[in-house]
Amino acid sequence: xxxxxxxxxxxxxxxxxxxxxxxxxxPRLGFEGVTEVRQGKRFELEVAEPLDEVALARVRExxxxxLANTVIEDFTVRVExxxxxxxxxxxxxxxxx
Amino acid sequence: xxxxxxRIGVVTxxxxxxxRDARRAIRAAGGEAVALWHRDRELHGVDAVVLPGGFSYGxxxxxxxxxxxxxxxxxxxxxxxxxxxxxxxxxxxxVLCESHLLPGALTRNDHLHxxxxxxxxxxxxxxxxxxxxxxxxxxxxxxxxNIDGGYVADERTLDALEAEGRVVARYLDWNPxxxxxxxxxxxNQTGNVVGLMPHAEHAVDALTGPTTDGLGVxxxxxxxxxxxx
Numbered sequence: 368x369x370x371x372x373x374x375x376x377x378x379x380x381x382x383x384x385x386x387x388x389x390x391x392x393x394p395r396l397g398f399e400g401v402t403e404v405r406q407g408k409r410f411e412l413e414v415a416e417p418l419d420e421v422a423l424a425r426v427r428e429x430x431x432x433x434l435a436n437t438v439i440e441d442f443t444v445r446v447e448x449x450x451x452x453x454x455x456x457x458x459x460x461x462x463x464x
Numbered sequence: 465x466x467x468x469x470x471r472i473g474v475v476t477x478x479x480x481x482x483x484r485d486a487r488r489a490i491r492a493a494g495g496e497a498v499a500l501w502h503r504d505r506e507l508h509g510v511d512a513v514v515l516p517g518g519f520s521y522g523x524x525x526x527x528x529x530x531x532x533x534x535x536x537x538x539x540x541x542x543x544x545x546x547x548x549x550x551x552x553x554x555x556x557x558x559v560l561c562e563s564h565l566l567p568g569a570l571t572r573n574d575h576l577h578x579x580x581x582x583x584x585x586x587x588x589x590x591x592x593x594x595x596x597x598x599x600x601x602x603x604x605x606x607x608x609x610n611i612d613g614g615y616v617a618d619e620r621t622l623d624a625l626e627a628e629g630r631v632v633a634r635y636l637d638w639n640p641x642x643x644x645x646x647x648x649x650x651x652n653q654t655g656n657v658v659g660l661m662p663h664a665e666h667a668v669d670a671l672t673g674p675t676t677d678g679l680g681v682x683x684x685x686x687x688x689x690x691x692x693x
Binding site for chain 1: 525526529533561562567568569571572573574575576614616617618642
């Protein structure tokens with residue numbers, strides 16, 4: 368299995384009231400200095416090997432027709448390298464104290 | 465296909481809420497209401513279709529994004545492209561935008577709150593399949609209830625909608641969701657497909673609605689059907 372990550376973000380010109388609400392909450396929680404927050408979606412797809420150009424093209428098609436609404440959203444598709452995945456798993460066990 | 469009464473189908477998706485009220489409104493307008501099921505591919509000979517309000521598929525992914533791929537939507541899309549009157553109310557409007565039958569999209573209300581109130585509207589286009597029983601400029605009051613009702617489209621699309629008279633209804637007094645240019649409803653180029661965020665089907669009976677102003681949406685469609693048969 369290979370992991371493909373699709374990130375979906377509202378286009379820059381589309382108002383993101385949820386991101387704005389997060390940004391406004393930050394100072395109240397003691398987190399200063401964040402001037403803007405944009406909120407998006409991340410999809411992690413486990414895709415059967417081989418992950419060739421044909422398979423990636425299908426993922427892009429999936430992102431364009433379904434995962435994102437390209438009227439209001441942009442998306443990126445990237446393959447997560449297996450090495451990175453193991454590292455990420457290790458970090459998930461708990462941050463160093 | 466129609467015998468006497470106009471037959472208007474109402475699609476029920478998992479999570480639809482207002483399908484019963486839509487059917488009731490159709491009957492109140494003098495039509496025959498036909499319940500349609502999202503997994504069915506058949507439209508069972510109906511002359512028009514309503515996609516009702518609610519939270520189809522729990523609004524997962526985006527409102528209307530999953531309902532758009534329901535088996536019945538293939539038949540609805542085919543019908544819509546060949547002139548069948550199709551009305552999407554609230555969640556149904558979202559489904560029509562996700563289906564690209566209507567331009568633009570509906571996004572989270574700018575104030576982030578669910579809104580539920582009686583809303584004054586101005587009918588801007590009284591020539592669509594769903595608005596002929598109104599007059600252009602007529603003001604009506606029907607409930608609006610949504611959290612993802614903010615209509616957005618790029619400036620070029622908005623300008624085109626205005627220029628072609630495709631804004632069907634506009635919010636008056638207060639814009640309840642941040643919709644661009646106070647847009648409450650739009651239509652396609654041929655006027656048979658209409659998306660409306662406010663709930664006309666909840667304003668057909670003085671006992672339960674603020675007015676009976678919404679009835680005209682359904683009588684318009686029935687009149688359109690009689691005229692075309």
